[in-house]
Amino acid sequence: MATKSNYGWLQGRTVRKGGHASSNSHTRSNTPQVQSTSTTIFGGGIKDPSGRTSEYFSMDDQCPVCKSDRYLNPKLRLLVSSCYHKMCESCIDRLFTLGPASCPNCDKILRKLAFSPQTFEDLGVEKEVAVRRRIAKEFNKRLEDFDDLRSYNDYLEEVEDIAFNLINNIDIPATEERIAAYKAANAALTSLNLQREEAEALALKEQEDLERREREARAAQLAQQEQQEREERQREERELIDKLETSQKDAHKIVAKSRIAAAKRSSARAASSSANSSLLGMSFGMDYAKLLKTRTTKVNNVPDEPHVPFLDDYYAYDDLYTVRAEGYDDIISEAVRRDREGIMRAGGYKVEEAWNRALLTAVAGLDAAPLSGLDEPNSLGDVDVVMESV
Amino acid sequence: MKRPLYEASTQYKNWRYSPERLSQIRTTMNEAAVGVIRKTFEAYEPGSSSNVSFVNAHEEHLLVTFYVHKISQLCGHFRFPEEVEATATSYLKRFYLKNTVMDWHPKNVMLTALFLATKTTNNPISLDAYASHIPNTVASDVLDLEFLVSQSLAFEFAVWHAHRALWGIWLDIQNLPDSPPDIAQTQSSIYDSALGHVRAARLTDAEFIYTPSQIALACISLVAPALAKKWLESKANITIPENQTDIPPRPSAAALSASIEAIESIITETGKVPNVEAVREVDRRLRTCKNPEKVVGTKAYLARKAEAEKKAEEKRNKKAEGQKTNGAGDVDPFGDPLAEPVKPGLVDYDDDDDDD
Numbered sequence: 001m002a003t004k005s006n007y008g009w010l011q012g013r014t015v016r017k018g019g020h021a022s023s024n025s026h027t028r029s030n031t032p033q034v035q036s037t038s039t040t041i042f043g044g045g046i047k048d049p050s051g052r053t054s055e056y057f058s059m060d061d062q063c064p065v066c067k068s069d070r071y072l073n074p075k076l077r078l079l080v081s082s083c084y085h086k087m088c089e090s091c092i093d094r095l096f097t098l099g100p101a102s103c104p105n106c107d108k109i110l111r112k113l114a115f116s117p118q119t120f121e122d123l124g125v126e127k128e129v130a131v132r133r134r135i136a137k138e139f140n141k142r143l144e145d146f147d148d149l150r151s152y153n154d155y156l157e158e159v160e161d162i163a164f165n166l167i168n169n170i171d172i173p174a175t176e177e178r179i180a181a182y183k184a185a186n187a188a189l190t191s192l193n194l195q196r197e198e199a200e201a202l203a204l205k206e207q208e209d210l211e212r213r214e215r216e217a218r219a220a221q222l223a224q225q226e227q228q229e230r231e232e233r234q235r236e237e238r239e240l241i242d243k244l245e246t247s248q249k250d251a252h253k254i255v256a257k258s259r260i261a262a263a264k265r266s267s268a269r270a271a272s273s274s275a276n277s278s279l280l281g282m283s284f285g286m287d288y289a290k291l292l293k294t295r296t297t298k299v300n301n302v303p304d305e306p307h308v309p310f311l312d313d314y315y316a317y318d319d320l321y322t323v324r325a326e327g328y329d330d331i332i333s334e335a336v337r338r339d340r341e342g343i344m345r346a347g348g349y350k351v352e353e354a355w356n357r358a359l360l361t362a363v364a365g366l367d368a369a370p371l372s373g374l375d376e377p378n379s380l381g382d383v384d385v386v387m388e389s390v
Numbered sequence: 391m392k393r394p395l396y397e398a399s400t401q402y403k404n405w406r407y408s409p410e411r412l413s414q415i416r417t418t419m420n421e422a423a424v425g426v427i428r429k430t431f432e433a434y435e436p437g438s439s440s441n442v443s444f445v446n447a448h449e450e451h452l453l454v455t456f457y458v459h460k461i462s463q464l465c466g467h468f469r470f471p472e473e474v475e476a477t478a479t480s481y482l483k484r485f486y487l488k489n490t491v492m493d494w495h496p497k498n499v500m501l502t503a504l505f506l507a508t509k510t511t512n513n514p515i516s517l518d519a520y521a522s523h524i525p526n527t528v529a530s531d532v533l534d535l536e537f538l539v540s541q542s543l544a545f546e547f548a549v550w551h552a553h554r555a556l557w558g559i560w561l562d563i564q565n566l567p568d569s570p571p572d573i574a575q576t577q578s579s580i581y582d583s584a585l586g587h588v589r590a591a592r593l594t595d596a597e598f599i600y601t602p603s604q605i606a607l608a609c610i611s612l613v614a615p616a617l618a619k620k621w622l623e624s625k626a627n628i629t630i631p632e633n634q635t636d637i638p639p640r641p642s643a644a645a646l647s648a649s650i651e652a653i654e655s656i657i658t659e660t661g662k663v664p665n666v667e668a669v670r671e672v673d674r675r676l677r678t679c680k681n682p683e684k685v686v687g688t689k690a691y692l693a694r695k696a697e698a699e700k701k702a703e704e705k706r707n708k709k710a711e712g713q714k715t716n717g718a719g720d721v722d723p724f725g726d727p728l729a730e731p732v733k734p735g736l737v738d739y740d741d742d743d744d745d746d
Contacts, residue, residue, distance in 0.1 A: 315392035315637050320625055321562060328561045329574040355561055361550060362558025363625060365396035365601030366641035370649060371408035 056118040063088035065095075065104050079115040083108045084123045087115070131166045135159060138183060140193040229269065236262055321359040323352055330355070392636050396601060400546035405484060407598045413447070415487055420447040423490040427681045434682070434689050444679045445492065449672045454486045455593055456669045457496035461504055462589065468523065470504075471513060476551045478507035479592045481543060487598075488542045493681045494535070501527060502535040510547040552588045552597070555606035556581070563621055580617065584609040590661030596653055604646070608653035622646065 061078055062069040065087050070076050078086045085105040087095075095101050096112040103110050120126045139159045146152040165175040183190070240258045244251055327337075333351045336344045345351075396402055407415070424444045431439035445453075458479045465475040481503040482496065489499075501524060508515050521529045540547075560581050564574055574581075587609035591597070596605050611618035626640045682690035 312398075313392055314395045314398055316395045319631070319634070319637070320628060320640075321558075322565070324561075324565055328564055329572065330561060331574070331578070332557060355558075358554050358558035359562055360395075360558070361555040362562060362603055362606065363641075364550070364555075364603055365394065365402065366603045366607070366622075366625070366646065367638065368394075368396065368402070368601050368604075369645070370599050370652075371406060371411065373408055374410055374414060 053119055056121055058121070063091055065091040078118060080118050080123065080126060081108075081110050082114040083110065084127050086118070086123070128167050132163055135163050135166070137194075138179060138190060140190060140197065141186070142193065145189060145193075225269075229266075232265070232269075233262075236265075317360060317363045320363040323356050323359060327351075328355065391638065394638055396550070399550060400544075400548065401550050402601075404544065404546060405598060409595070409599055412487075412595055412598055416447040416451060419487075419490055420445075420450060423492050423681070424679075427492060427679065430682055430690050434693075442679050443675055445672055445676055449675075450486070450491045452664050453491050453669060453672050453676070454483065454496050456664045456666075457500045458482055458593055459663045460497075461500055462592070464500075464504060464524075468515070468520075470508065471511075472553050473511045473551065474504070474507050474513050476553055476592060477511050477547075477549050478504040480549045480597060481507055481539065483595075483598070485539055485542045491676060492679055493684050494538070495676070495680075498531060499535060499539060501532050502539050505532050506536060506539060506547075550602045552591060552602040552605040552609070553585065555602040556584055556588050556609060559603075559606055559610060559621060560584075563617065566620060566624055577614075577617075580610065580614045583613045587612050587657055587661070591653070591657050593663065594656050594660045596656050599656075600649060600653055604649050605653055607646075608650045608657070611650050612654055612657065618650075619643065 059070055061076055063076065063078060064085070068076065068088060068090075073088075077089050079089060079092060080086055081103055083103055083106050085103055087104075092112060092115055095104070096110065100109050100111045102108065118126060120129070139155075139162075141152075141155060143149070143152050146155065162175055162178060165171055236258065240255065243254055243258070247254060330337075333354060336349065336351050339345065427444070428439045428442075431442065461478050461482060462475050465478070478500075482500055485494075485499055485503065486496070505515075505517070505520055508520075517529045517532060521527050521532055560574070563569060564571075570576065584606075588606060591605050591609065600608075607618055607622065610621075622641065622643045626642055628640060630637065630640070682688045683694045685691055
């Protein structure tokens with residue numbers, strides 16, 4: 001970017017700053033005004049009204065036909081033919097001004113008007129995007145246009161097949177025939193879907209406009225409020241000074257009185273503005289809530305049952321002991337209880353829980369009778385398993 | 391009838407034995423191991439096993455008990471909490487109910503059991519720090535046995551401990567109606583000596599036969615029989631609420647007294663560190679009767695290793711073969727074709743663009 005600006009400055013040209021300043025060196029947001037007659041013809045190749053994409057541009061550009069590069073010709077601009085070969089503008093002028101001629105690379109007959117600016121570094125991508133753009137225009141059927149999902153998927157498969165053939169130059173004539181046949185068969189539906197798409201795009205745009213307007217209105221309101229506040233404060237100050245000048249009373253008292261009045265006014269203002277903004281937010285929030293509601297009703301209703309991890313019902317000896325509410329005289333937990341800063345309890349340790357566990361262990365299994373004799377399931381089988389597996 | 395919580399523990403379900411069963415397990419395992427090792431000896435050097443004196447089950451137990459004591463020394467050195475020590479001893483004792491010292495020497499298993507216990511009780515120490523504090527030990531010595539030990543424990547790492555039960559009883563004694571308010575301080579010697587008995591109980595088989603609460607109660611009873619009796623009676627006298635008919639009956643002092651006495655005698659009789667000389671003698675004999683398949687460098691060890699390698703190789707080949715035959719068949723790698731068209735409406739394929 002910097003080098004280009006410098007060039008412009010040296011040549012005494014005004015260089016138009018791009019919509020965004022932070023583009024990298026490989027793309028150019030503002031094409032230099034090339035002084036060739038063809039600029040007007042080639043201009044506007046990128047079909048992106050938002051201006052976010054820009055023409056591809058590299059410092060290593062070199063015209064494959066005349067071998068001139070950016071070092072020799074800083075204004076070099078490469079364009080892409082319909083057979084996806086690059087050429088510089090002067091070559092195009094030279095070769096095609098006198099009418100259609102063959103491409104120096106592949107001998108395909110080209111016309112001057114069929115050249116377009118490059119958007120992607122990889123020309124394969126360039127071609128794929130162009131093909132897909134074309135395909136999408138023709139094959140715009142939707143799921144609703146089909147009886148079942150299976151046939152819709154078959155249709156998508158066919159579309160993908162055609163796109164693949166076109167991109168990779170497989171069986172072009174047959175593929176074109178297929179497209180033509182499809183076009184003839186589905187002309188009405190295609191145009192209908194086209195209209196639908198346009199309508200949707202329009203609706204989306206309207207929605208965006210609405211949101212933007214709302215934002216702007218809110219910002220304006222805020223600015224207005226601030227302005228009001230400022231004016232009021234200035235007025236108060238003026239009043240105070242006037243009063244101090246004219247009045248006979250104690251200066252301190254006057255200042256204090258006016259302060260109280262100012263505080264009252266500002267609090268009233270804050271209340272009214274918050275009410276206002278909440279009103280604004282509510283209208284917006286309500287819209288949003290409505291939207292959410294329709295969305296959620298669309299998703300099928302799954303009953304929200306609580307998850308129960310264990311269904312067994314053990315006796316936890318809880319009636320055999322109680323943890324003393326006033327705590328215990330306990331030397332083991334003393335350090336933790338003395339710890340004022342709570343460093344030892346930082347992980348969520350509670351001495352009551354430790355006591356509870358100790359008391360539980362003290363009464364757990366008190367009544368369990370010991371086993372006797374040899375009549376128990378033989379667990380010696382594991383021994384061999386362990387020894388075998390090692 | 392509700393099931394008591396303790397009966398849900400693996401300790402109750404899988405690590406509870408009768409005294410007779412314990413000794414039976416040990417003798418049968420020892421006999422089986424001796425048989426296997428004798429066979430291995432004979433396989434490589436016929437007649438060599440005739441003058442080997444194998445260790446018997448009692449001697450094995452003696453050695454394990456000695457290394458249980460070693461664990462507590464090691465814990466003192468590392469300043470590990472009581473829980474780590476108790477857990478590690480349980481692991482070691484449980485391990486030797488499923489394995490024999492002739493296969494795995496307790497001096498190695500002990501280190502792994504202790505390291506495992508630090509992890510399972512949430513007192514982690516780095517392996518390098520652990521190994522560097524123990525002479526002649528590297529990290530791999532500890533880790534090599536880890537899976538074996540875990541497997542022998544059947545991955546049942548949770549252990550209920552008597553020292554925690556003792557703490558609980560000691561806390562609860564303060565709750566007795568007629569106990570002096572400063573009992574914990576004035577009588578703290580009772581707790582200390584009871585804890586000593588709990589530690590001695592770790593050297594015994596008590597934990598395989600009785601529950602931690604019974605062991606703790608017996609330890610208190612050894613020091614202050616009257617206090618233990620009073621506490622037990624207070625528990626037995628809690629009335630069962632009428633609306634709760636599905637809970638087990640209260641522990642009765644009469645039924646428990648036999649167990650308590652038995653634990654007391656176990657602790658006083660067997661809760662001692664074995665005589666070092668006797669242990670040294672067993673260890674000396676163990677050197678001659680170790681399972682040669684487990685001693686690095688011997689013929690049997692190499693043979694077993696080669697065999698294991700061969701088996702693994704076979705397994706790999708079989709797997710590769712299986713893949714080849716599978717691949718050669720006419721199986722579609724993407725699965726069978728769709729059976730029938732999915733009916734629309736089952737799945738909502740609407741995307742956000744067309745909200746109509």
